[in-house]
Structure formats: C-alpha cells, structure tokens
Amino acid sequence: MTARLTSAPVPPPAPGDHASGDGPLVIAYLDLACPYCAAAWLRLRARRVRLCFRHFPVASKHPRAPALHAAAEAVAGQGGEEAFFAFVDSIYGDQGHVDDPHLWERARGLSLDLGRFDADRRSDAVAARVRRDFESGIRAGVARTPAFFAGARPASEEDLEALERST
Numbered sequence: 001m002t003a004r005l006t007s008a009p010v011p012p013p014a015p016g017d018h019a020s021g022d023g024p025l026v027i028a029y030l031d032l033a034c035p036y037c038a039a040a041w042l043r044l045r046a047r048r049v050r051l052c053f054r055h056f057p058v059a060s061k062h063p064r065a066p067a068l069h070a071a072a073e074a075v076a077g078q079g080g081e082e083a084f085f086a087f088v089d090s091i092y093g094d095q096g097h098v099d100d101p102h103l104w105e106r107a108r109g110l111s112l113d114l115g116r117f118d119a120d121r122r123s124d125a126v127a128a129r130v131r132r133d134f135e136s137g138i139r140a141g142v143a144r145t146p147a148f149f150a151g152a153r154p155a156s157e158e159d160l161e162a163l164e165r166s167t
Contacts, residue, residue, distance in 0.1 A: 010140040010149045016129075018053040018076060020085050024163045026155070027052045029137040029147040032069055033062030038092040040146040040157065045089070047160065053088065055133035056145050064098055067121070069130045071103045074120035075110060083110045 010027055013019050026049045030037040044051055055073070057065035068091060076084035090106050091098060107117040120126055137147065141154070148155045150163050 010152045011136050012152070013052045018081060018084050019050060020053075020081060021048070021050050023048040023050055025050045025052065025151050026160055026163075027054060027149040027151075029054045029056035029133070029140075029142045029145060031056055031058045031062055031065050031145040032072060032088065032091050033065040033095070033098065034058065034145050035095065037146045038095055041088070041092040043157065044160075049160065049163075053085075054137060055130040056137045056142060056147070057130065057134065058145060066130070067100075068098055068103075070121040070126050071107075071117075073126045073129050074117050074123075075107060075112065077120050077126070078112050078116055079110050083112070086110060 013025070013027070026044065026047075028040075028044060028051060030041065030053060055069045057069045059066050072084060072087050072091070075087040079087075087106055087110065090109075094102075103121075104114055104117070107114055140149070148157065148160060150159055155163070
C-alpha cells in the first residue's frame with residue numbers, strides 16, 4: 001500500500017524517534033494490531049534500510065492498538081531501542097497473544113521492571129509520544145497502514161525494493 005499524497009512534509013528522524021539499521025531511510029507509519037503491518041514488518045526487517053518506526057494506531061479498526069503502542073513506548077523508555085525493536089518484532093510475530101498478561105510476559109522477557117512498565121504505559125508522557133507520531137502521520141497524509149516514506153516522499157513496497165537495489 002502506498003501513502004496518500006502528503007499535505008505536509010514527513011518529519012525526518014529526530015532524537016527520540018525509533019530507528020534501526022543501515023541503508024536508505026524508510027519512515028514507516030504502522031499499527032501494531034494491523035495484520036497488513038505485521039506482514040509488511042517482516043519484509044521491512046529483511047531489507048537493508050534505516051527503518052524509522054512511527055506509531056499510527058487505528059483504534060477504530062483495531063481497538064487493542066493504542067494499548068500495544070503505549071506498551072511499546074514504555075518498553076523503549078526503560079529498555080532502549082534494542083528492546084523496543086525486539087518488542088515490536090514479538091508483537092508482529094504473534095498477534096494472537098496481545099492481551100495484558102502477554103505484554104507483561106514480553107516485558108519480563110526483556111528484563112524490564114514490570115511495575116515501571118505498567119505505570120509508564122499508562123502515563124501521559126507515553127500517550128503524548130504516541131500521539132506525536134500519529135499526528136505527524138495525519139499531517140503527512142497517511143490514511144491507512146502500513147504507510148511508507150522513502151525520505152520524505154510516499155513510497156510503496158516496490159519503491160522501497162528499488163531504493164534498496166540502487167544503493
């Protein structure tokens with residue numbers, strides 16, 4: 001799927017954004033409860049790109065999405081980028097187990113303090129962080145997930161493949 005035409009530029013990665021890998025920059029707006037995002041995630045993680053993850057929970061389609069994004073952000077706050085990407089990998093790898101007990105088990109597996117994890121995922125700061133990404137996606141014209149940008153330009157998965165080959 002391709003992102004819609006942008007109405008405002010997609011912000012470049014900034015301190016506090018979740019980015020991993022080397023290669024051409026790909027900014028991905030993703031919903032952690034979306035099966036299409038899960039499939040795209042597996043393909044993205046196999047590419048040689050610098051992947052910038054942006055939260056885009058679509059609660060109207062996936063009621064559990066806001067809780068998953070808050071949990072991922074809480075993981076990042078306590079465990080850093082490596083833990084964030086491991087958590088996202090685990091969510092997309094097993095979307096059938098995303099209720100609170102499964103989130104706590106994932107946090108425990110990352111050696112996080114469960115009390116802090118639970119408090120952080122319910123905090124105003126975490127909600128504001130997720131909302132920041134979501135609102136930047138809305139301003140950039142994201143209408144559905146997954147939505148990709150090669151740098152600041154909307155891109156399809158085919159565009160990303162061509163971008164990767166060109167480097």
